[in-house]
Amino acid sequence: MSMRKRSKPGLKRLRQTVATARIAACAIVAATSLCAAAMADPGVQFKDQQGRDITLKKPAERVVTIPIPAASTFIAIDGKTDRLVGMHERSKTAIMDGILGKIFPKAKDIPSDIVGKGFAPNVEAILAVRPDLVFQWANLGDEVVKPMTNAGLTVATFNYGTEELSQGWISIMGTVLGRPEKAKALIDWHNAERAVLEKKMAGLPKNKKPRVLFFLRVLSELRVAGDGTYNDFYIGLAGGRNAAKEVTKFKVVNAEQVVAWNPDVILLTAHEHKSRPEDVYNNPVFAGLSAVKNKRVYKVPLGGYRWDPPSQESPLMWKWLTKVVHPGMLKDDLRAEMVEKYRFIYGHDLTDDEIDSILLLGINKAQANYSQFARK
Amino acid sequence: MSAATETPDRIGAGARLPRYALWGGAVAVLAVCAAYSLGVGRYPISFERVYGILVSHLVPIDTFWSVSDQRVVELIRAPRVLLAVLAGTGLAVAGATLQGVFRNPLVGPQIIGVSSGAAFGGALAILLFSGTSAILGLAVAFGLAAIALVYWMSRIAGRNPVLMLVLSGVVVSAFFAALIALIKYVADPDDKLPAIVFWLMGSFATATFEKLALVAPPIVVASLLLFAMRFRINVLSLGDEEAEGLGVRVEASRWFAILCVTVITASVVAAAGIVGWVGLVVPHLARMVVGPDHRLLIPASALVGGVYLLVIDDVARVATASEIPLGVITALIGAPVFAILLRKTQGSGWKHD
Secondary structure (H helix, E strand, C coil): CCHHHHHHHHHHHHHHHHHHHHHHHHHHHHHHHHHHHHHCCCCEEEECCCCEEECCCCCCCCCCECCCCCCCCCCCHHCCCCCEEECCHHHHHHHHHHHHHHHHHHHHHHHHHCCCCCEECCCCHHCCCCCCCCEEEEECHHCCCCCHCCCCCEEEEEECCHHHHHHHHHHHHHHHCCHHHHHHHHHHHHHHHHHHHHHHCCCCHHHHHEEEEEEECCCCCEEEEEECCCHHHHHHHCCEEECCCEEEEEECCCCCHHHCCCCEEEECCCCCCCCCCHHHHHHHHHHHHHHHHHHCEECEEEECCEECCCCHHHHHHHHHHHHHHHCCCCCCHHHHHHHHHHHHHCCCCCCCCHHHCCCCHHHHHCCCCCCHCCCC | CCCCCCHHHHHHHHHHCHHHHHHHHHHHHHHHHHHHHCEEEEEEEECHHHHHHHHCCCCCCCCCHHHHHHHHHHHHHHHHHHHHHHHHHHHHHHHHHHHHCCCCCCCCCCCCCCHHHHHHHHHHHHCCCCCCCHHHHHHHHHHHHHHHHHHHCCCCCCCCHHHHHHHHHHHHHHHHHHHHHHHHHHCCCCCHHHHHHHHHCCCCCCHHHHHHHCCCCCCCHHHHHHHHHHHHHHHHHHHHHHHCCCCHHHHHHHHHHHHHHHHHHHHHHHHHHHCCCCCHHHHHHHHHCCCCCHHHHHHHHHHHHHHHHHHHHHHHHHCCCCCHHHHHHHHHHEEEEEEEEHHHHHHECCCCC
């Protein structure tokens, strides 16, 4: 009941605001006789990832993000959190648990009750924060979009899973927030790093490419990243071969299959909080694996967003992985580069302790070649 | 539903000397299937090596296999094969018993709420603790709680205890299903939820000898108890009045049988999640071969169940690089087979009023 009481005036207020804005706009236009020029001003226009044309009168001042990684992309583009007025509960926990929570402590006050456990929007709560734009998933059907558009909200949708789509997020966020130059700089950086690595690995013979296996789950089930995943993409970029190439997408396999693949390097996702390299080492079934014998099981770092899915920080992940898969091949200093990029993306100067915690030096310390990431 | 009037004759017919050759043959089939299963898998090992590894435990022979070969056979395949046989055997015995004491071919461990209760207990254990013993403990506890609820409800009223029991089972199942949904709702989506979902779906992929050692004793003991009361189950399947007339304490015997079934089902659920349809389908297959006499039906169901689940699990783990969910195969095979059996056996083994 209280929700309804609160939000109805909210809706009314929104409509009033819109109406007032229209009247005001017209009045100004009429008064200054710049009607023609104003009509020609297209405002902010872009296509979302379902190809729909979205128009905003001006760069958004109040944005709600429903896809979990979108909140951190938003912060990366805007360099602050003031214009983010609502996000998924799990975006918030990811931010508050990680480095972003320290850089942007005000993020903890941003409402996160705007969606339920899944991605079904709580339309009344979203109306209450009066957003100019809501970002939502594209692949979950109309059911999670329609209730919002019906209520008069502007919704743009995102897809997920490839570098291209991720760059699309960055580009759209740049447009929406009126910061296209920042978005472009980020994308240029991604493309430049990608080109460098692709060139470097092009001549690498197959037998020089270690077999890399990416575990999305290792404690409850053995879920691996197969062909066609983003993980597969950057394993290739880092000069490795995906050991799970014969399955597609994310699949559950049995231990015997892992033994048959015999990976040289094993990666554990940061999504599974509790998994550690020891979980692989201590499983007697895996004792014969090349990755186990050579202590090459690593937990993937956790930066402004988890490094294993695509994000604004992905080039750092590619470099980290290249250094893990081919120690000594890249001469760059990853720690120095992280400092530089965090300053560029978030306007924050990373301390040595923060870098240690992002690279999970505590967990990964004992793994082969990880001393290359230790502070000098 | 009434007892088929020809049942006493059938018992007479079935009471002939057991055909030892036939039983020996059936046991041999199970043994051959198990031996074959040890030799197949995603990791290529020749049969020669597999049996070399097995034989090396009995007589000392030179190793001609790699350490990895040995690990795969001893640590992955052996416990998994044994667990599949054990679960299939147990569930089939449980199903045959239930169908007998309720004189209803539609009854299985899932119908009377035991599976849901046990599944809730297991999910709760994953949420709160970790480790198989917690899962086993809570699965059995809530399996028993479910059956206690069913018992309490079915005794309230009604002239048809079987109908009341099945209806109570449906109610209790629905209740625990809602609680499972609630647990999934509150579980940490990065950590606990995938574990719960994976476990509920049913799989032998995580079989280890420790797990086997934990769940084998309750399954074996409860199955043997049911085998020991096979004649009593025969009498119960005649109907309550006849059974009482023959001097059997109907209520006590029925509930003791249900208790054993609960222990078996909850143990299987603890080890491998919900493996549906086995307890429902396998007794029908066995009944087609040996008839409705539980003195034959219970051991026959055990053997058929062991082979059945073993073969299905072989498909689940070997057919593709990724694991096929066990429950998908058991349901895809089980539902049509059950439908056909139901039509065929209608009016022969079982009758409806």
